[in-house]
Amino acid sequence: MSRGPNTRFADLFALTGWSKGELARLVNRRGAAVGQQQLSTDTSRVRRWIERGEVPRDPVPRVLAALFTERLGRVVTTEDLGFQRHRHTGSGSGAKGALDDPSREPERTAEVLTEFTGMDLMLNRRGLMGASTALVAGAAIAGPLHDWMTSRETVSAARPGTSSGAFVRAPGAAALPAADAYQPGPVGLEEVEALENSVDVFRAWDASRGGGLQRKAVVGQLNEVGGMLGYPHSPALARRLWTVAANLSVLAGWMSHDVGLEPTAQKYFVMAAHAAREADDRPRAGEALSRAARQMVHLGRPADALDLLRGAESGSGEDTLPRTRAMLRTVEAWAQASMGRSQATRRTLGEAEDLFAQDNGDPGPGWLQFFDRADLHGMEALAYRTLAEHDPSAAPLAQFHARQALDLRSGGHERSMLFDRLSMASACYIANKPEEASKYARLALTSTSEMSSHRTWDRLREMYRLSGRYEQLSEVGELRSEIRKAMPQQPRPQII
Numbered sequence: 001m002s003r004g005p006n007t008r009f010a011d012l013f014a015l016t017g018w019s020k021g022e023l024a025r026l027v028n029r030r031g032a033a034v035g036q037q038q039l040s041t042d043t044s045r046v047r048r049w050i051e052r053g054e055v056p057r058d059p060v061p062r063v064l065a066a067l068f069t070e071r072l073g074r075v076v077t078t079e080d081l082g083f084q085r086h087r088h089t090g091s092g093s094g095a096k097g098a099l100d101d102p103s104r105e106p107e108r109t110a111e112v113l114t115e116f117t118g119m120d121l122m123l124n125r126r127g128l129m130g131a132s133t134a135l136v137a138g139a140a141i142a143g144p145l146h147d148w149m150t151s152r153e154t155v156s157a158a159r160p161g162t163s164s165g166a167f168v169r170a171p172g173a174a175a176l177p178a179a180d181a182y183q184p185g186p187v188g189l190e191e192v193e194a195l196e197n198s199v200d201v202f203r204a205w206d207a208s209r210g211g212g213l214q215r216k217a218v219v220g221q222l223n224e225v226g227g228m229l230g231y232p233h234s235p236a237l238a239r240r241l242w243t244v245a246a247n248l249s250v251l252a253g254w255m256s257h258d259v260g261l262e263p264t265a266q267k268y269f270v271m272a273a274h275a276a277r278e279a280d281d282r283p284r285a286g287e288a289l290s291r292a293a294r295q296m297v298h299l300g301r302p303a304d305a306l307d308l309l310r311g312a313e314s315g316s317g318e319d320t321l322p323r324t325r326a327m328l329r330t331v332e333a334w335a336q337a338s339m340g341r342s343q344a345t346r347r348t349l350g351e352a353e354d355l356f357a358q359d360n361g362d363p364g365p366g367w368l369q370f371f372d373r374a375d376l377h378g379m380e381a382l383a384y385r386t387l388a389e390h391d392p393s394a395a396p397l398a399q400f401h402a403r404q405a406l407d408l409r410s411g412g413h414e415r416s417m418l419f420d421r422l423s424m425a426s427a428c429y430i431a432n433k434p435e436e437a438s439k440y441a442r443l444a445l446t447s448t449s450e451m452s453s454h455r456t457w458d459r460l461r462e463m464y465r466l467s468g469r470y471e472q473l474s475e476v477g478e479l480r481s482e483i484r485k486a487m488p489q490q491p492r493p494q495i496i
Helices: 007-016 018-031 043-051 059-070 106-125 138-150 189-209 215-228 234-258 262-278 282-297 302-316 322-338 342-357 367-372 373-388 394-406 416-432 434-448 454-470 476-488
Strands: none
Touching: 007 043, 007 059, 018 043, 018 059, 059 106, 106 138, 106 215, 106 262, 189 215, 189 234, 189 416, 215 234, 215 322, 234 262, 234 282, 234 454, 282 302, 282 322, 282 367, 302 322, 302 476, 322 342, 322 367, 322 373, 322 434, 342 373, 373 394, 373 416, 394 416, 394 434, 416 434, 416 454, 434 476, 454 476
């Protein structure tokens, strides 16, 4: 029986420029190369995939995903092609990805995580990784996730009806069919502890030098964990594995955002929220969505950020620490500042300070420990610096908080220190203090060249724009010339 046209597949197929016959030959050729000589795809089958919504048998969907990934230079999964269990027939380029439906079972979440990371790694290996084409608006994520995150049902790492918390390993979870494919197996307590320690190492690397240097290592580790989650574990061990998956997904998303892979980052943030929910850790799920919100503000979509933050706030649960809620407030304030809402920005930052003051010394989970007093001041500086473009009276507040953040920063947080300097320089330019601004701007430029982070260049561009009114000053003119020579070109993704 016809399921109707597969518009997801059709839209992506149109982007490749292939004919139906070309795609059929490529499928057969790739299948034979990995030991699947029995594939006999032809033009009529490709037509039925598109026009009738037929779903080919394994391993064809995975072969197709690999071919589309290579052709388009961005991660394309089998679900992006419309080959998921519960197909959506609405039109779209595939940017909404595999986890739009919040009712996914744990084994399906693990399968999607494994497939997506496998495709991501393949792009890295073949040197095809580039900026993806489309980024989903925040409401498109927040809407489906809201009811799921705020439901009273408790998600357990153990599935109903099983004694061991086992997950059925979905067939075909590997990214590519291959005769010698390595498959991770079940693990014990020592292995999980080692994985938890690796997350701390990855976090430290990211905070020090940006996401570019270690992104592939994080994605590879996450791919391993996704495979592990397909095997039986005790409920307690499975929950810890899901927590590792959530933490690694956030890191993979943050590192992807840091190097300009925005739709890839967005998918990792959504997968992190799902993994955290499977670990019964709603605060972690909320923090993952707050990362997606920060991404939206950075890309000039503050209204979408507020949509995501409402879901994060309402779904984080009653056990959320005051410091976590303070962190969410700072992101909200940055979004409000981007929209020029002065009163809302100041009120929200005041709430953040009050919540942070309620901290009772509980260090909280590892991911929260990076939001310390220095980071609170750093986010306040960023929000007030952003607001100052609409309300110049906020510039002195931005300078004050930037100084506080810089005084409090310790070693290992070089990227945050760089952002503080950029906030200070930008606020000084707005406050008509070009000499002081140039001092911090030059320090920032030197640090940016040592950082594997496109995001720092984006912030430097904003500061460069603000310095334009003082270009007649020799020191500022020389600085702007140096920035122009050092600045890479960085396209922004399309929002859908």
